[in-house]
Amino acid sequence: MKxxxxxxxxxxxxxxxxxxxxxxxxxxxxxxxxxxARSKDDLHAVAADIPRSMCIAADVSKPTDVRRIVAxxxxxxxxxxxxxxxxxxxxxxxxxEVDHDGWNKVIDTDLTGVYQLTKAAWPAxxxxxxxxVMTSSVSGLGGDxxxxxxxxxxxxxxxxxxxxxxxxxxSGVRVNAVNPSxxxxxxxQGMLDNxxxxxxxxxxxxxxxxxxxxxxxxxxxxxxxDDARFVNGVNLPVDGGLS
Ligand code: NDP
Numbered sequence: 001m002k003x004x005x006x007x008x009x010x011x012x013x014x015x016x017x018x019x020x021x022x023x024x025x026x027x028x029x030x031x032x033x034x035x036x037a038r039s040k041d042d043l044h045a046v047a048a049d050i051p052r053s054m055c056i057a058a059d060v061s062k063p064t065d066v067r068r069i070v071a072x073x074x075x076x077x078x079x080x081x082x083x084x085x086x087x088x089x090x091x092x093x094x095x096x097e098v099d100h101d102g103w104n105k106v107i108d109t110d111l112t113g114v115y116q117l118t119k120a121a122w123p124a125x126x127x128x129x130x131x132x133v134m135t136s137s138v139s140g141l142g143g144d145x146x147x148x149x150x151x152x153x154x155x156x157x158x159x160x161x162x163x164x165x166x167x168x169x170x171s172g173v174r175v176n177a178v179n180p181s182x183x184x185x186x187x188x189q190g191m192l193d194n195x196x197x198x199x200x201x202x203x204x205x206x207x208x209x210x211x212x213x214x215x216x217x218x219x220x221x222x223x224x225x226d227d228a229r230f231v232n233g234v235n236l237p238v239d240g241g242l243s
Contacts, residue, residue, distance in 0.1 A: 005030035013087030015042035017185030021213035060113030129172030165233030181239035207240030
């Protein structure tokens with residue numbers, strides 16, 4: 001059974017990692033997938049295998065780009081059923097190590113980007129009685145060492161998820177988040193190359209391995225589907241039992 005047949009699904013950060021796996025998952029289940037990221041070539045490479053998909057090269061931290069994402073998606077398809085706020089970046093470091101540019105980069109993309117696109121897409125989501133899924137992080141649940149700005153941004157996304165679900169009462173729109181732990185993507189390549197760090201991580205995690213992007217994508221698709229029709233305002237750890 002294809003759970004998203006004919007549904008219009010926007011996936012940000014769809015050119016790589018978790019977003020690419022998520023776009024493929026929705027595509028395999030019949031969705032008209034709208035792939036968003038800054039790099040046009042990378043987007044088209046992912047979209048090549050997804051029927052009925054379209055690509056929008058855009059930066060979610062830029063208000064004009066965000067308005068264009070919604071205008072182009074609704075212009076092409078006339079509706080938005082699901083918004084996956086997945087685009088994200090990270091700057092490593094403590095309060096003392098992260099400078100103002102690093103702070104702004106993370107907050108503008110990971111937090112303000114989510115706010116802007118959700119606000120712009122909200123009228124269409126209300127119209128379709130659709131839903132939103134955020135890719136937050138375990139860092140947004142309790143915080144983690146050495147990722148000061150990222151923790152702040154993801155903590156904001158975690159609380160935004162709950163706040164939006166509460167404020168959206170009676171609108172028919174659901175809002176949920178996944179909170180992954182270490183996942184094998186470009187974002188974490190530096191960590192994945194560190195054998196000592198990975199060994200420690202594998203020791204701590206009950207399932208004994210980092211996540212694959214597909215491990216996260218499958219849960220995102222579940223939350224966006226009618227199988228989760230009574231799930232709302234939830235931040236769901238997808239962490240192999242770490243938290
Ligand atoms: P990747 O680096 O593989 O993918 C990040 C994606 O976001 C790319 O498609 C990138 O494309 C896009 N992106 C980055 N900045 C912007 C921007 N300003 N506007 C539009 N698109 C942007 O990382 P992941 O797949 O790991 O990350 C996906 C999400 O998962 C992020 O929100 C991340 O914080 C979260 N996450 C990841 C974990 C992990 O261990 N990997 C753990 C927990 C959460 P482009 O550069 O072309 O714009």
